[in-house]
Amino acid sequence: MVGYDPKPDGRNNTKFQVAVAGSVSGLVTRALISPFDVIKIRFQLQHERLSRSDPNAKYHGILQASRQILQEEGPTAFWKGHVPAQILSIGYGAVQVYNTLRHAVGTMYRSEGPQVFYKGLAPTLIAIFPYAGLQFSCYSSLKHLYKWAIPAEGKKNENLQNLLCGSGAGVISKTLTYPLDLFKKRLQVGGFEHARAAFGQVRKYKGLMDCAKQVLQKEGALGFFKGLSPSLLKAALSTGFMFFSYEFFCNVFHCMNRTASQR
Numbered sequence: 571m572v573g574y575d576p577k578p579d580g581r582n583n584t585k586f587q588v589a590v591a592g593s594v595s596g597l598v599t600r601a602l603i604s605p606f607d608v609i610k611i612r613f614q615l616q617h618e619r620l621s622r623s624d625p626n627a628k629y630h631g632i633l634q635a636s637r638q639i640l641q642e643e644g645p646t647a648f649w650k651g652h653v654p655a656q657i658l659s660i661g662y663g664a665v666q667v668y669n670t671l672r673h674a675v676g677t678m679y680r681s682e683g684p685q686v687f688y689k690g691l692a693p694t695l696i697a698i699f700p701y702a703g704l705q706f707s708c709y710s711s712l713k714h715l716y717k718w719a720i721p722a723e724g725k726k727n728e729n730l731q732n733l734l735c736g737s738g739a740g741v742i743s744k745t746l747t748y749p750l751d752l753f754k755k756r757l758q759v760g761g762f763e764h765a766r767a768a769f770g771q772v773r774k775y776k777g778l779m780d781c782a783k784q785v786l787q788k789e790g791a792l793g794f795f796k797g798l799s800p801s802l803l804k805a806a807l808s809t810g811f812m813f814f815s816y817e818f819f820c821n822v823f824h825c826m827n828r829t830a831s832q833r
């Protein structure tokens with residue numbers, strides 16, 4: 571997993587084993603947190619307030635949105651877009667295997683050209699470096715804090731430590747960079763306004779600054795944080811599970827290497 575090195579903890583994993591541990595942890599984590607991602611994106615793209623008091627709002631809470639999606643679209647709806655997300659998570663580029671994804675790529679390219687695949691790139695590039703940096707620095711800091719705060723007898727369960735510290739790191743980093751994620755989603759769906767007409771309000775954005783300006787003017791400062799609650803659940807679970815499973819598989823490989831060296 572880029573940015574995190576297990577060797578300072580005394581493990582002798584090879585680079586290949588570290589890569590495998592990172593890929594498997596990404597695959598497992600992505601599958602587990604996909605429903606939260608779906609709900610978060612629906613909240614982000616809803617221009618109406620996330621409130622029961624707004625009669626035009628389709629969604630107004632996590633439980634309500636979950637029930638409505640389940641009733642209208644079935645359980646598989648919580649894993650929509652899961653295939654390309656998994657490809658991104660595990661770094662496996664066999665796009666041609668997946669007919670649905672291939673059809674979507676072809677349709678988007680024919681309708682808007684190659685630039686369609688780079689909508690929302692600006693906020694993505696702005697957010698990716700501070701998010702990754704915050705995630706790993708917070709994880710490291712929380713691990714030190716955990717070791718300082720927890721008595722020696724409570725430190726034996728490293729899996730719990732990794733899960734709690736990873737979750738905390740995910741919540742902190744996601745909250746600080748969340749508005750950029752919302753801008754990215756709004757810009758990425760540009761060009762599909764006709765498909766959203768029955769869903770609620772429709773807006774067009776000229777770019778990152780125009781998107782930020784319109785959100786502030788029409789939705790207020792809280793509009794920058796629409797979908798934050800499912801996003802934080804997702805961030806806590808995904809980062810927690812990611813570090814937990816990554817550390818778990820690194821430990822498995824370390825035990826295997828130690829056993830092999832003793833033969």
